[in-house]
Amino acid sequence: MDSANLDQIIDRHRGKPGDLIHVLMEIQHENHWLPRDSLHHVAEALEIPFSRVLRIATLYKTFSLTPKGRNEVHVCNGISCHLRGAKKVMEAVERVTGLKAGETDANWRFTLETGSCLGSCSVGPEVIVNGTHHARMTPAKVEAVLKEYP
Numbered sequence: 001m002d003s004a005n006l007d008q009i010i011d012r013h014r015g016k017p018g019d020l021i022h023v024l025m026e027i028q029h030e031n032h033w034l035p036r037d038s039l040h041h042v043a044e045a046l047e048i049p050f051s052r053v054l055r056i057a058t059l060y061k062t063f064s065l066t067p068k069g070r071n072e073v074h075v076c077n078g079i080s081c082h083l084r085g086a087k088k089v090m091e092a093v094e095r096v097t098g099l100k101a102g103e104t105d106a107n108w109r110f111t112l113e114t115g116s117c118l119g120s121c122s123v124g125p126e127v128i129v130n131g132t133h134h135a136r137m138t139p140a141k142v143e144a145v146l147k148e149y150p
């Protein structure tokens with residue numbers, strides 16, 4: 001992200017309550033991650049210590065300090081989803097994306113994550129793509145879902 005784009009984002013939030021977190025959220029949304037040089041730029045522009053910017057950037061799970069794909073796929077591996085077939089759903093996601101958990105493809109299309117309960121046990125297996133919940137996933141259903149995300 002270039003400094004002109006950063007400055008536009010900063011200027012939209014400067015001086016308002018929660019300006020730092022709103023700036024970081026907008027950078028994360030547009031760029032899909034928070035590059036370290038962007039964090040330095042934000043610290044200088046808002047005249048706050050870099051250590052404080054870094055602390056906020058690492059505090060919230062919504063922020064990433066490593067590059068992410070355009071589409072973030074989270075497959076639940078909690079016990080309830082596991083009992084309902086999450087392993088086969090995960091295998092289908094791995095096959096379609098060519099990724100293992102924690103990886104991002106070379107074209108920045110997908111980042112694949114897995115984790116414990118996503119809070120929708122009764123309708124598992126659960127997959128979240130870019131914040132949208134997809135319930136009762138099967139290998140065939142998840143393949144169709146992933147095709148919707150270019």
Ligand code: FES
Pocket residue numbers: 076077078079080081082116117118119120121122124125126
């Ligand atoms: S175990 Fe998967 S949503 Fe709860």
